[in-house]
Amino acid sequence: MAVRGEGVCVWDADGNKYLDLAGSAAVNFIGHGVPEISAAMAEQAAKLEFVHTSQFTTPVAEEYAEELLAFAGEHFRGGAVYFTCGGSESIETALKLARQYQVEIGQLRRYQVLSRQQSYHGSTLGALSVSGNKRRREMYLPMVREFPHVGMPYCYRCAFDCTDGCHNCGQQYAAELERAIEATNGEAAAFIFEPVSGATLGAVVAPPGYLQTVAQVCRRHGVLLIADEVMTGMGRTGRNFAVEHWDIKPDILVTAKGLSSGYAPLGAVIASKKVVDAIAAGSGAFLHGFTYNAHPISLAAGRAVLRHLQANKLVAAADSSQAGTPAAQFKQVLETLRNEEIVGDIRGIGLLWAVEFVADKSTKRPFPPEQNFAGRVGAAALKRGLLVYPMQGSVDGISGDHLLLAPPAIITGGQIAWAVEQLRAALFEVFASL
Ligand SMILES: Cc1ncc(COP(=O)(O)O)c(C=O)c1O
The missing domain is CATH 3.40.640.10 (Type I PLP-dependent aspartate aminotransferase-like (Major domain))
Structure with a gap:
């Protein structure tokens, strides 16, 4: 149960803090709680x-x-x-x-x-x-x-x-x-x-x-x-x-x-x-x-x-082609996930990105849809205080797993680094549990 939002974060009723890397389904662009x-x-x-x-x-x-x-x-x-x-x-x-x-x-x-x-x-x-x-x-x-x-x-x-x-x-x-x-x-x-x-x-x-x-x-x-x-x-x-x-x-x-x-x-x-x-x-x-x-x-x-x-020049902040912007930093740090065995593709522009998962990188074979890989990564990320938007169906409408990532344009370099490390840990955790 969410009770409060401020900046890129949301708090639940038990006092847990979450970094909103999905922008609440690519909605929030300016941050939460702007008075x-x-x-x-x-x-x-x-x-x-x-x-x-x-x-x-x-x-x-x-x-x-x-x-x-x-x-x-x-x-x-x-x-x-x-x-x-x-x-x-x-x-x-x-x-x-x-x-x-x-x-x-x-x-x-x-x-x-x-x-x-x-x-x-x-x-x-x-x-x-x-x-x-x-x-x-x-x-x-x-x-x-x-x-x-x-x-x-x-x-x-x-x-x-x-x-x-x-x-x-x-x-x-x-x-x-x-x-x-x-x-x-x-x-x-x-x-x-x-x-x-x-x-x-x-x-x-x-x-x-x-x-x-x-x-x-x-x-x-x-x-x-x-x-x-x-x-x-x-x-x-x-x-x-x-x-x-x-x-x-x-x-x-x-x-x-x-x-x-x-x-x-x-x-x-x-x-x-x-x-x-x-x-x-x-x-x-x-x-x-x-x-x-x-x-x-x-x-x-x-x-x-x-x-x-x-x-606050937030459109410029979301320009991933301009060095030093939050969007460029996000793109750069997200790219570090590309080498992971189960990451097939990283794509996007500005502050709208996706990470697609594959069971076999060389053939691009997706995970069986019933494994709900993206959903499990989403749940593992949530436990670590990170909100993402998991989806399935990119391959044929049913199979294919990805996460959509769309943080508010006020996200900082430190928050980006922390979020991507939580994401990496969540991926490892789910992959190891298969
Ligand atoms: C491209 C696009 N069009 C339309 C919609 C529907 O918008 P809403 O959920 O506000 O009705 C969405 C929602 O995700 C969307 O991403």
Whole structure:
């Protein structure tokens, strides 16, 4: 039972201290217990706790939306922000927004949303329909509307047996998307993707050129590009949004998690001017809504988080390509695990990393899934006071074990060194017990 958080640490009811190396599922970016965030929430609650968006907008909603559009960059100038209570709600919103956009511009046949295998876009039924996470989908498949899922470059286990970091085969994956779009016979409305894969595959970074070609393919076919930055947005990868690493300009950008750093439930759908204008010039209103859209207290939290991360230069702190940053130190120390017998791959960018485990390094054979290797490492780490995010299924949706690591951007060199040593000890402990 957690009772307190401060900095990179959380305390339980028995007084045990844990270092939050997972950022509480890649949520916490600014650290726990930042007093100015709770103060901003309390101030908003005292002034105006809630109004319904069918009746009012609020100063915090209008001002924060402008600030977020500016944070999202020049491409989103003239766009609009739709606030929700989290990632899945935002994905549902983006899917419906894409459909409405196509209807408004007269493309009534377009409704399919293509996505990638081994992706995760949320737990509601619409979000599950575009997700590839086998374990999280399987039971609900009879209830889920299926659209095409295409392969994605996962260099450590590349389907094309590549030797160049997926440089060339990235283009083959993009070509697969183009064929899938063509096969819909003009029914494709949008393509959704995680710029860096999140929980399902674990921090797999897109190879050079792949996302650029994907964006061109979508444009060529009138298919909207939806970037799911629920996990990667708001600085997590060392850029405001991860798409900036590849200079991709999505039509719709979805974010949550780090948006409020967990201080309040919050998600956002950032629509480009093209999408907003189509609706403004058409029916004039987005036919969608949740009661708690743009909740003032959540927005006060999000706005204070944005100010805090800008004032403290936390996006720069999360840039793993800049020597001396916490992210660069994390990358460097994590790399020391690569030599361990059971570590197959270490991958990631910024402050979003994964360690993939293998039973046999030379063949990349995974552990039998029933051994729950990642889960056991997670439990062993927990006993040592370290929080990580264990996942299974990276190989085929069922087997394959990895840990997702996404610490707050305020982590220090000393904390990184301690955390990685605990992780190493946890690995040894579990391996020895097999
Ligand atoms: C990339 C991505 N999209 C969507 C979601 C769903 O967000 P939420 O759990 O806030 O509904 C997640 C959650 O992990 C995610 O990682």
